[in-house]
Amino acid sequence: MDKTILNLQNKARDIRKSLLTMAYKARAGHIGSSLSTVDIITALYFEILNLNSKKPNWDKRDIFILSKGHGCLGYYAALVLKGYFPQKVLADLFKDNTMVSAHPTLGTAKGIEYSTGSLGHGLSVGGGMAYGFRCAKKNNRVVVMLSDGECDEGSTWEAIMSAGHLGLDNLVAVVDYNKNQAFGRTAQVMDLEPFEDKWRAFGWNVVIIDGHNFAEILGAFAAAAAAKNQPTVIIANTIKGKGVDFMEDTIEWHYLNLDEEKYNRAMKQLK
Amino acid sequence: MRKTFIKTLLDEAKKNPNIFLITGDLGFMALEEFRDSLPKQFLNIGVAEQNMMGFAVGLALTGKKVYCYSIVPFVTMRPFEQVRDDICYHNLPVTIVGPGAGFSYSYNGATHYGLEDISVMRSLPNMTVVCPGDPVEVAAITKVSTKFKGPMYIRLGKAGEPIIHQKKIKFQIGKAIEVCKGKNVTLIATSNLLENAVEAAKILAKKKISCRVLSMHTIKPIDKATILKAARETKAILTVEEHSIIGGLGSSVAEVLAESNLKVKFKRLGVRDLYPKVIGTQKFLREKYGLSPEKIAKEVQLVLKNN
Structure with missing residues (x-):
C-alpha cells in the first residue's frame, strides 16, 4: 500500500485512541460527532495543510476552522500529535480552572485558529479570510469543516452564496455528512438532499467522497486546489462514531459518556 | 450624520488602505463616492447581515480595519449572535455603524426604528458603544475609530441633524x-x-x-x-x-x-x-x-x- 496512506491510517488510529481516552477521562460527550471527522482531520494536518507547528502564527500558513465546534475531540488529538500543545492539556480536559472547553476557543491552546460552538458561523469567517488573502495577493488556503446539521442554519447559506458569488477558489468547505444530527436522522429532521445540487446552484465546485478513504480525501483536496474562480465543497460521506462498532451510525453517541467497560471495549477495536 | 460619517471615513480610507467598508446593500445616496473611489476597500455583501459580520471578522483576522454598515436594527439585532461570538468574543477591530437612531426612519415604521440597540450592544463584553450627538461629534468619533483596536458600535442619526458644537471640541471616548x-x-x-x-x-x-x-x-x-x-x-x-x-x-x-x-x-x-x-x-x-x-x-x- 502507498506509504502516505499507510502513515495516515496509523496516525488516524492513534488520534482515535487519544480521542477515546480524552473522552473517557473528561466524561465528554460528542464522541460520535468527533469520530466521524478523524480521517479528514488527519489528512488535513498530516498531508494537506501548509503549517508549521513551531510557528503557529506563521503568516503563510493555511487556516483550518472547525465550524462544527462540538466535534472537537479528534481535532484536539490531532493538534497534540502535530506538536501544537502538550498532552497534559488533554489530560486536564474539562477540569475546573482550565481553559480548553468542549468547543474550540482561540487563545486557549496553540493551533486553534478560531472559536466556534454556535453553528453557522465558521463559513462566513472562512469566506472573509479567503477574501482577505485574495485582496492581499497571498496564497494561504482556508478550509472550513461543517456538520450536516449545521447546513440547516440560514447563515450557512448566506456564507455559501457570498463565497460562490465572489468565486473564492482559496476556500474549501468540508461537510461531515454523517447523516445524523442532534435529535434525529438528517433525512427526517431537515432533508438536505439534493445536497450537491444546492451547492452547485450557489456556484460551488462539488466533490463527493467517502470521508474515511484517504485516497479519496487527498484526491478531493487536489481537485479543490485545481478549481479556478470557484470555491469547492467536499461532501464527505462519513459514519458517525466511525471505528467503534457500538457507536457507529447512532444518535446516542452524540451525547453519551464512556464508562470503563465501554472504554476498554472501544479501545480493543482500535488495536 | 450619515454624510459626515462617510465623508470622514473616505478621507481616512484614502490615507489608510487597510480600512475596509462592507455594506448590507444599503447606502443609496450615501456610499456611492466611497464605492467608486476606493473599490478595493469596499464590498456590498448583499442583504445578509449575519454573513456580513462573520465575513468582516474573517477580513479583520487577515489584518483589515473593517466597518459594517446598515440600518440600526439590521446591524445590531438581526446578527446579534455573530456580533457576540465573532466580533466581541474574539475582540477584533470591527466597527459596526448603524444609521437610523431612534425614530430617524419615521414613516417606515417600527421595524426600522432603533430603540433597543444601545441596550443590547452595551451588554456585550469588549464592546465600546458610541452615540455621537451631532455631525461634529460624528466626524470626531469616525476619525478616532480608525485607530481603535477593539469592537465598536457607532449609532448615527440619519440626515439633517443640526450642528450643536459651534466651537472646536475635545473628543475623547468615554468622556462626556x-x-x-x-x-x-x-x-x-x-x-x-x-x-x-x-x-x-x-x-x-x-x-x-x-x-x-x-x-x-x-x-x-x-x-x-x-x-x-x-x-x-x-x-x-x-x-x-x-x-x-x-x-x-x-x-x-x-x-x-x-x-x-x-x-x-x-x-x-x-x-x-x-x-x-x-x-x-x-x-x-x-x-x-x-x-x-x-x-x-x-x-x-x-x-x-x-x-
Missing part, C-alpha cells in the same frame, strides 16, 4: 462633553436627541432654571466622574434619549447613581416599554413620546417641584 453650563439641574443627553436637550435648556433658562447639558456620546464605557460631579453640583439629573428607557443611557446613568452614596433626584426620559403604534415624522414621534424640547422642559420642572 459639557454643552451648556448650569447649576440647578443636569440634562444628560445622547445621540440624536442632544439637540432637544439643548433646546429644553433654553426654555428653562427663560424660567430662571439653570440647566447643565451633557453630551454623553459614549455609553460604554460610561463617564462616571462627570455623572457623579453633576449629582454633587445640581439638584436633579434627567437622561434624554431617543431609545427605550430600558438598558440605554438612562439605565447606564442609573447604575452609576444607584451605586454611589449621592442623593439626587433622577428621571429617565425616553421611549417607554412599547412598540409605537402610529407613524409620523421624527418631530411628531418625539412630541408624542414626550421627547420634544417643551416636554423635556416640563419634566424637568416637575422633577424639581416634587420633594
Whole structure:
C-alpha cells in the first residue's frame, strides 16, 4: 500500500485512541460527532495543510476552522500529535480552572485558529479570510469543516452564496455528512438532499467522497486546489462514531459518556 | 450624520488602505463616492447581515480595519449572535455603524426604528458603544475609530441633524462633553436627541432654571466622574434619549447613581416599554413620546417641584 496512506491510517488510529481516552477521562460527550471527522482531520494536518507547528502564527500558513465546534475531540488529538500543545492539556480536559472547553476557543491552546460552538458561523469567517488573502495577493488556503446539521442554519447559506458569488477558489468547505444530527436522522429532521445540487446552484465546485478513504480525501483536496474562480465543497460521506462498532451510525453517541467497560471495549477495536 | 460619517471615513480610507467598508446593500445616496473611489476597500455583501459580520471578522483576522454598515436594527439585532461570538468574543477591530437612531426612519415604521440597540450592544463584553450627538461629534468619533483596536458600535442619526458644537471640541471616548453650563439641574443627553436637550435648556433658562447639558456620546464605557460631579453640583439629573428607557443611557446613568452614596433626584426620559403604534415624522414621534424640547422642559420642572 502507498506509504502516505499507510502513515495516515496509523496516525488516524492513534488520534482515535487519544480521542477515546480524552473522552473517557473528561466524561465528554460528542464522541460520535468527533469520530466521524478523524480521517479528514488527519489528512488535513498530516498531508494537506501548509503549517508549521513551531510557528503557529506563521503568516503563510493555511487556516483550518472547525465550524462544527462540538466535534472537537479528534481535532484536539490531532493538534497534540502535530506538536501544537502538550498532552497534559488533554489530560486536564474539562477540569475546573482550565481553559480548553468542549468547543474550540482561540487563545486557549496553540493551533486553534478560531472559536466556534454556535453553528453557522465558521463559513462566513472562512469566506472573509479567503477574501482577505485574495485582496492581499497571498496564497494561504482556508478550509472550513461543517456538520450536516449545521447546513440547516440560514447563515450557512448566506456564507455559501457570498463565497460562490465572489468565486473564492482559496476556500474549501468540508461537510461531515454523517447523516445524523442532534435529535434525529438528517433525512427526517431537515432533508438536505439534493445536497450537491444546492451547492452547485450557489456556484460551488462539488466533490463527493467517502470521508474515511484517504485516497479519496487527498484526491478531493487536489481537485479543490485545481478549481479556478470557484470555491469547492467536499461532501464527505462519513459514519458517525466511525471505528467503534457500538457507536457507529447512532444518535446516542452524540451525547453519551464512556464508562470503563465501554472504554476498554472501544479501545480493543482500535488495536 | 450619515454624510459626515462617510465623508470622514473616505478621507481616512484614502490615507489608510487597510480600512475596509462592507455594506448590507444599503447606502443609496450615501456610499456611492466611497464605492467608486476606493473599490478595493469596499464590498456590498448583499442583504445578509449575519454573513456580513462573520465575513468582516474573517477580513479583520487577515489584518483589515473593517466597518459594517446598515440600518440600526439590521446591524445590531438581526446578527446579534455573530456580533457576540465573532466580533466581541474574539475582540477584533470591527466597527459596526448603524444609521437610523431612534425614530430617524419615521414613516417606515417600527421595524426600522432603533430603540433597543444601545441596550443590547452595551451588554456585550469588549464592546465600546458610541452615540455621537451631532455631525461634529460624528466626524470626531469616525476619525478616532480608525485607530481603535477593539469592537465598536457607532449609532448615527440619519440626515439633517443640526450642528450643536459651534466651537472646536475635545473628543475623547468615554468622556462626556459639557454643552451648556448650569447649576440647578443636569440634562444628560445622547445621540440624536442632544439637540432637544439643548433646546429644553433654553426654555428653562427663560424660567430662571439653570440647566447643565451633557453630551454623553459614549455609553460604554460610561463617564462616571462627570455623572457623579453633576449629582454633587445640581439638584436633579434627567437622561434624554431617543431609545427605550430600558438598558440605554438612562439605565447606564442609573447604575452609576444607584451605586454611589449621592442623593439626587433622577428621571429617565425616553421611549417607554412599547412598540409605537402610529407613524409620523421624527418631530411628531418625539412630541408624542414626550421627547420634544417643551416636554423635556416640563419634566424637568416637575422633577424639581416634587420633594
